[in-house]
Amino acid sequence: MSLGLMAGCATPSATHPTEIRVITSGGFSAAYDQLVPLYEQATGYKVITSRGASLGNAPDSIPSRFARGEQFDVVILADSGLEQLITQGKVQKGSRVDLARSMIGMSVRKGTPKPDISTVEALKQTLLDAKSIAYSASASGTYLSNELFPRLGVAEQIKGKATRILSERVGAVVLRGDADIGFQQVSELLPFKELEFVGPLPDEVQQRVFFSAGVATGARNPDAATHLIRFLAAPAAAPIVRSTGMEPAVAR
Template sequence: MRKLFFAFLILATNILQVDYSYAADIQVITSGAFAEALKQLVPEYEKQSPNKVIISYGSSMGAAPDSIPSRLAKGERFDVLILAAPSLEGFIKSGDLRSGTRVDLVASVMGAVVKAGAPKPDISTMNGLKLALLNAKSVAYSASASGVYLSTELFPKMGISEQMNKTARKIYSERVASVVARGDADLGFQQVSELLPIPGVDFIGELPQEAQKTVLFSAGITSNTQNLDASKDLIVFLASTKAVDTIQKAGLKPALPAIPW
């Protein structure tokens, strides 16, 4: 009977023991639009998973040393990329990301800030936005997806490219709101989720609908990942209803897509 008891005890211990041998360190690099949401979501993910998430940051495009394209070109290894969907598609075509792993996480819109306490121009209409741009002595905008749209599409559409060439400049490797906060620009434009977390500025609103550019930000898994299952698990969490409240508080709109695997 005593032997039977100890045999049962050993069996029960083995059943109850949690196997963490599959835990992985997931290397994620994200562009700025999803950065704040990801920082808030990772602790929640790690509460429900043995996996650990290591976050790096870089812009979706451009040749800045810390941009995602530059870091991949230098041979840095990541498991998951989160960036503007058009740029992510480029990485799928180049073979850097696995085909069939794209998951759209959020939709992001553009907005503007001024230095805290400064007068807030009304940008709720196209005319108001144009006046704000023309009246600003200096304008800052992102060197990533939103800034490319401003300089190559919106400014020409509004007929103010010549004036903006004199007063507006791209910001590399830094948040636009940080430039405005220290007084190096009167007006700053970027994705709303990249503007809201920065102290020292006042958010003045989203661009009017006629000027707005909604950008999808998506996740994909790298072709050389050694943590495929863990990477999929993280993306499923980020795309789930569990992440909705945090995503919305960060100034983003959850996509809640169907998962392709």
């Protein structure tokens, strides 16, 4: 598999640093965690990974880490967050590559009733009936709190029971019983095998977000950074990306 993924990708010169520093948000992590070992095996490069939310002001969010001056070679996050970093001059203009598109879904603990979110009206009723709701503090949660909840007319009714989750996966919060239902990118919910994945939001209110990669300004080895991004976006990587609940960008 690793050799197939490397087809057409010339390995960067070994005279440059052989470590590639990556900061990635959770949306692409499930695919990333499978692909990076293949890349390291095929190239001999060592990928050093940090993680943080695409948006928000949590101390470990990607915007906060760049604001503190932390240095990376590659950044992977929701496209809106990447565009902000490009505008701020923290990611090289013209280096953006779309990797995959993600949808928002919902999970509950196994053994509990499985709510209906198959229609917009059913989703609205599920939100009203839930005793506690957890949602991401990153791109998906920003959409839910700023757009979807007001659009459904439930923002005020659920204000006291809906919680933005900082610096933690929503699935972990639901798993330990701190929330009855949890919303996040599908690719971030599926790894929690102890949970029941209910499904994605209805098409009419779904938000499809591209997770994209770019070369950070000041990258120690921009050629290696570009090479890794090309590897993650390669058509041969699509089956792995698809298996994590995302739509590969190459499928467009």
